[in-house]
Amino acid sequence: MGFRMGIVGLPNVGKSTLFNALTKTAAAQAANFPFCTIEPNVGEVAVPDPRLDTLAAIAGSKQIIPTRITFVDIAGLVKGASKGEGLGNQFLANIRETDAIAHVLRCFEDGDITHVEGRVDPLADADVIETELMIADMESIERRLANLSRKLKGGDKDALDQDRLLRQALAVLNEGRPARTIAVSDDDRRAWDMLQLLTAKPVLFVCNVAEDEAANGNALSEKVREMAEAQGAGHVVISARIEEEISQLDAEEAQMFLGEMGLEEPGLDRLIRAGYSLLGLQTYFTVGPKEARAWTITKGTLAPQAAGVIHGDFEKGFIRSETIAYDDYVAGKGEAGAREAGKLRVEGKTYEVKDGDVLHFLFSG
Ligand SMILES: Nc1ncnc2c1ncn2[C@@H]1O[C@H](COP(=O)(O)OP(=O)(O)OP(=O)(O)O)[C@@H](O)[C@H]1O
Ligand SMILES: [Mg+2]
Secondary structure: OOOEEEEEOOOOOOHHHHHHHHHOOOOOOOOOOOOOOOOOEEEEEEOOOHHHHHHHHHHOOOEEEOOEEEEEEOOOOOOOHHHOOOOOOHHHHHHHOOOEEEEEEEOOOOOOOOOOOOOOOHHHHHHHHHHHHHHHHHHHHHHHHHHHHHHHHOOOHHHHHHHHHHHHHHHHHHOOOOHHHOOOOHHHHHHHHHHOOHHHOOEEEEEEOOHHHOOOOOHHHHHHHHHHHHOOOEEEEEOHHHHHHHHOOOHHHHHHHHHHHOOOOOHHHHHHHHHHHHOOEEEEEEEOOOEEEEEEEEOOOEHHHHHHHHOHHHHHOEEEEEEEOHHHHHHOOOHHHHHHOOOOEEEOOOOEOOOOOEEEEEEOO
16 A cells, blocks of 8 residues: 655745655755755655564564655645645645655744745744645635535435535635644545545644754744644654764764763654654564565454555465464464463454554465
8 A cells, every 4th residue: 555645835945855864865955045945755764663673682583674654745835835836836746745744843043044934933934834725625625515516416426425524624625724623533534535625634744943043942843833733633752864974874873972962862763753653554464584564554454454454465375374473472482372361362254453463364365
C-alpha cells in the first residue's frame, strides 16, 4: 500500500530542508527564495523502531528491514492558491494524493530568510494555508454536488451517501471549520475517505524553530502546541536546519552532536513516529535467521489482510498465523522459549493483529 505524508506550508518555511533531512539526501533543492520547489519531491523513509533491533539481536537475523512511509515535499501555498495564485492549484492535487499532512510552520526568527508575508507569525500562517484548503474543498464539493444530482434521481445508494456526507462537510466548512472536525461513523468511514477532502486529512503541525531552540522550542511553538491540542491535531518541534546537519553525520557523530544540543534522539524520529500514529498505523514483525522485518498495517487489520501486505498469495491461501506478542518473544528469548512458556498462540482468520505481534503465517498455495 504505502502511506504518504504530504509536507505542506507557505513558501520558504523549510519544507524541502526537512524533506532532505528525512530522506538523508539533497534530492530537493532547498534555498532562500519563495517557490523554490515546483515539482513535488517524493522519498521513502524508514520508520525508526528499537523493537526491531531487539528482535534481530535475539534471533541473530542477518538483515534488518524496517517498514517505510513516504514523504512528499510539495510546493509552497500562498493566499489565493485555490484561485490559482502563486503556483496555482495544481499543488492542491499533490496534497489530495496524500493520506495525512505535515504542516510546516516557520517559528524561527531570521532576518536573512525571506517570509512571504514579511513577518513571523505561525498561527496566522496556519490560517492562510487552512483557509486555502477550505476554499478548495468548498469548490470541489459544489462541483461534485452538481454532478451527483443526476444520479440521485435514480435513487443510487452510493450517490445518496455521498450527497449526504458532502452536504455535512459543506455546512462545517461554511462555519469556518476544517472537515476533519466532523466525527465520522464507522459505517460512513469508507465513503468519507473516498471523498478525499483536503481538510479531512489528519494534520501534524511541525514547528520549525531556530537551531538553539531545537531542544525546548520557543514562545511561538508553544502557541502552535496550544492551537494543535485544541483541535486534536498532532504537534512536533524540530529545527529543520539542525536535522539536515545531523542527517549527514555517521551514527556516532550524530549521537555526540545530539548530546551537545540536549536532544535524546533526532527530531525526525519523533516526527516520523507522530506521522505514523496520526495515520492510524501499527507494526507487526516477521523474524528469522535471514531477516527481521517490520510491516505496516492499519489498526484493526485482520490476520489474512496483514499477511496480504507481504504477498497477495498469503492472503488468498491464509490458513492460520502463529502469533507471539513482542514482550513474550523478548521474555522467552526467542520463538522456542516463548513456545515452551505457552506464549505461542495459533490464530485464525478473524484475529485482529496487535501492534508488536511477531507473526508466522501458514498458507496453502
Ligand atoms: N530552522 C531554520 N532556521 C533557519 N533557517 C532555516 C531553518 N529551516 C530552514 N531554513 C532556511 O530557510 C530557507 C528556505 O528553506 P526551504 O527551501 O527548505 O523552504 P521551502 O519551504 O521548501 O520553500 P519553497 O516553498 O519555496 O520550496 C533555506 O535557506 C533554509 O536553509
Ligand atoms: Mg521547497
